[in-house]
Amino acid sequence: MTTKSYTVKGMHCASCAAIITKKLSKVEGITEVNVNLATETAKLEFDNNSLTAEALNEIVNKYGYSLEAEQPTTERGDVVSDAAKKRAEKERELHKQLRKVQFTLPVALLVFFLMMWGIAAMFFHLIPHLPLSMELLNLFFMLISTWMVFRTGAPFLHGIVMFVRSGAASMDTLIGIGTVTAYLYSALITLIPPVKAFLHAPDYTYFDTTIVVIGFVLLGKYLEARSKLKTGEAIEKLINLQAKSALVLREGKEIEIPVEEVRRGDLVIVKPGGKLPVDGTIAEGYSSIDESMVTGESIPVDKKAGDKVIGGTINKQGSFTFTASNVGPDTVLARIIRMVEEAQGSKAPIQQIADKVAGIFVPVVLILALLTLLIWLTIGSSALGFSAALSYGIMGMVGILVIACPCALGLATPTAIIVGIGKGAEYGILIRNAESLEKLSSVNTIVFDKTGTITTGNPQLTDIIVLHKESTPASLLQMAASVEKRSEHPLAEAIVEAAKKQNLTPGEITKFRAFEGIGVSAFIENRSVTVRKPVESEKKLPELQKLQEEGKTVVIIEESGICKGLIALSDTVKEEAKEAIQALHRKGLRVIMLTGDNHAAAKYMAQQVGIDEVIAEVVPRQKAQKIRELQALGKKVVMVGDGINDAPALAQADVGIAMATGTDVAMESAGITLLKGDINKVAQAITLSRATMRVIRQNLFWAFIYNSIGIPLAAGALFPVWGIFLNPVFSGLAMAGSSVSVVSNSLRLKRIKLS
Incomplete structure (x- = not known):
């Protein structure tokens, strides 16, 4: 079985992700498809070696998407540089969107102002009518809307074409059908008067609506993309940690070289205030090193000859020489970036709800829009007359197509996951996947190994x-x-x-x-x-x-x-152990110590830190069995161990948390790794997981509520009772606001205090 990751081009909404998932899942040999809207990536698991990127692109190209294979981790020359390139590419795409918005938004705002002025003048006699004839204004709007529909709105037209060709509808399809319908109707009654007479159509057109909707939708897409970029700032901070160059000693001479050219075994010279370019072991000298951006520890760590050092950390004082041990993709920093990237691209189980809805959302909306038009033309005509019913029917259909947005649903979970995992990385809490983050929020029992976890591990x-x-x-x-x-x-x-x-x-x-x-x-x-x-x-x-x-x-x-x-x-108890156990108790968790020590020694140690229960005299192979026994009692268990000899127990637990120190990062041992072995981070990780899941639930709630209320309003549900009808212009604003609000809510996690 092979797993490969691809960058997805042309994916703009949750429906896009659903289309790609559906089409690739049908390919023979592909066993699992994970498409992530927030990170714009697709991870495929398959057992058919003939499935190249070219073969896969033949499948998705017809729907307007493309896949670019990412280099496997083992082949990357520099993980940090790769991550920087990805972000730079996203920034270029964002800049292109900004240029488009800078042109369309002023025009849309001008037209919106004129629309509001005209509407206000109809209801308030103190406001004068526009000093322009309707014929001239209509011609002006038609020229601008023609440009907006066929030039600026070309992606929406492409969405219609893809729908006609393949039957796959995305958010662009909805916007395209809505704006083109409004534009074509307006153009017909303007350019061909007999059509207007035949339909008994009113004088007003929807050119202005078309302009403003496209302008606001493009603004929403830009704000959404900018917000999504902000969710990945943790990766950017990690990228910026790496030094650009290194001072090495070769053939008795000090030479400065790019960090990519540092080789294992090189003697690297570090001066006060300098960043360490790679990992290694101090050969000569001593210093105090700030490791906070990698480990989350704020106090500089004293280092001497023989001590290990981490690339990306900052030398606060003193000069020293160290021997490079891990370079390129093998450095701690590169491994952390890789782990955070992979975790941010994973899916939490709760996201399955949104994925299922997004998969059927667009077809359902198209049916609702068509039914709305038909209901207005049938039932509405008998009460209002055909002319008025046609006008309301078109507005209702366009409004539904514009306001119905699966993007908020699609972004609700992944944006919160990205920010949450990034926040954890800043605190030295490395979360391996979204599933571990979700499960951690609901645990009720914490099981600690003793040696190296509760104690220093140095008897x-x-x-x-x-x-x-x-x-x-x-x-x-x-x-x-x-x-x-x-x-x-x-x-x-x-x-x-x-x-x-x-x-x-x-x-x-x-x-x-x-x-x-x-x-x-x-x-x-x-x-x-x-x-x-x-x-x-x-x-x-x-x-x-x-x-x-x-x-x-x-x-x-x-x-x-x-x-x-x-x-x-x-063994000696860690200084922070008692405080950490108290923090877990405040969260309502039961704390158990699992150890191979005798009962008396284990109980004595547990009493010092306030642990609730002791399971002693357990050999390593029995630890997983003890975890199973707790789970059989209905407990949701976290196992905290050193990530090596506790590996079976870590794997058996609902969530495994591995303690790691410095360059000895046991990233493969558990769902979560805590750098520097600080058990205070266990409570911090639980705080983070609970906050992240709370934000996800808020996002999903508001995304569902938004569409549940917005679609009936756009269809005209309030018109029969109060005579209120939601103009498609406001539908466009609401659609843009829904996605931005979801991402903005996720960004609140950046401000959460874990300590």
Whole structure:
């Protein structure tokens, strides 16, 4: 199965997205189609290698669209540059729209002013009539509307042509049919008087309506495009983080080169105030680096030789040299941009409602518009006469075609998703897809792994208890360090580090074995040595009980089956842990700690930070089972872990949140990744998800209400009772306002405070 992304050209509304989705879904070999209006992209999953971009374009070109294949992630030379190019292209398109609006809007406003003056003069005697004859004014309007319909409104005419050719109708089709109907009717009764006499048509025409509707619709499209561009400002900020050049040391000389030319292994020189061009490890010097734009942390981080640094961050003071390790698409910044782009292009489950409506919206509107005309010509004629009924029927049909806009529905979800995910990226909360963001808003249980999540993950050796007369603390520590030097467990690292501090050299070992969730063993000079967790029969040892009551983790040192002693280690709670748990409690969430530690140590740690429940002595492979058990009880579960050894549990949970630090970003492990391992960001992520879903629901509500009220008004539903009829001009204004209001509401998420 292959997945490819394409940039979609010619897509202007939710109906366009629905047409592309429908047509591509019917292609043999394509198993999934995800078309996103807000990002103007299409992601296809297929198992037919013959489906090239050319083959796909043969399908969509006939409907007025085109696809441009995006380069696969692994082939991109520079993800940051690619993102910058995409934004620059959108800005050029926006500029073209602006030039068109700058011409059409003044004309539309002038005509609108003259229309309002004429209407006001009919109802208020104090307002004089226009100092122009109706014949002259009508000729002036006809000339301008001809230009507007056939030149400025050419995309709308194209929508009609596509509808006639293929039967696929979009928003452009609706606007096109509405304005062309008004224009042709007006042209017929103006240029061919016998037609006017035959229809008993009134004197007034709809040239002015055609002009103003096209002008306002184009203004709405421009404002919508400008607002959509603003939703992607998070990506722009990330793009602007990258340095344009780098100062590298080659052949003993300092040379400045474009950042794209930095190679892995290059020695890069960074001066005070400079941006780091790529990721690497400090080779010489020290500094304080502002990593806020990548990690969300406001306090500069002190760095010294051996510490890792991230491209795009700012060197606040001091000069240093670092060795480039990740360049091009492999840098943290590039990976973050790629992740945010992919997430912003994904769909939340709630969007399925809008997609289904948009898929049938335009055909239904066309039928309603035609029925409105027929009802006015039949029922309306008997009450008002044919001439008046024809006039109202045309206005009602045009009004429905103009005011009915699926764009607000199509934009309701993706614009909020784009802004929400971008906001999260600014805070160091990397959201992998829209589904995770939606699910996070409804969770009620948070499960934390202990080590590296609630605690710092850097345990320290605290006690060595000798239980055999032939042993000493030093001999026990040396034996344990000899065996544990092959292990990657945090406790093993602490034991080895403690031995180094006491200048104890680990011995040579053979036949090393690791037992998951139990311990490790090896042979030292023909002696079998095991470092393991206590078994049930050993838990009653007074020394062991005392250490565990103090919240310490205890391991047994066993030689040839004889217990030689105990080593106790203790992890330290993160400074922000208690505050973070309190924040989750305020949100009404139950907090559970899931750990492989013994019950006493886990309970002691949980009490320090206020955790509700402890599930202890669980080996890694059992963690996913514990998550399933909670879900079976009806809990909606978030699992928070380090994204590596907790991967099964992260995948099983409704939402997995991986803790990551610096350049060690476990982006593939979970739906959400928190940079710098700050668990305060868990509560922030939930705040963001709830706010985003609240905005989406508001958008969908108003989009549905807008069309539910607007279409009957445009059809003339109020006329029989109050004599009120919505002019198509105001329908055009309302249509433009609906999309802009939805995008503007989504943009409010940019101002939300997560902390």
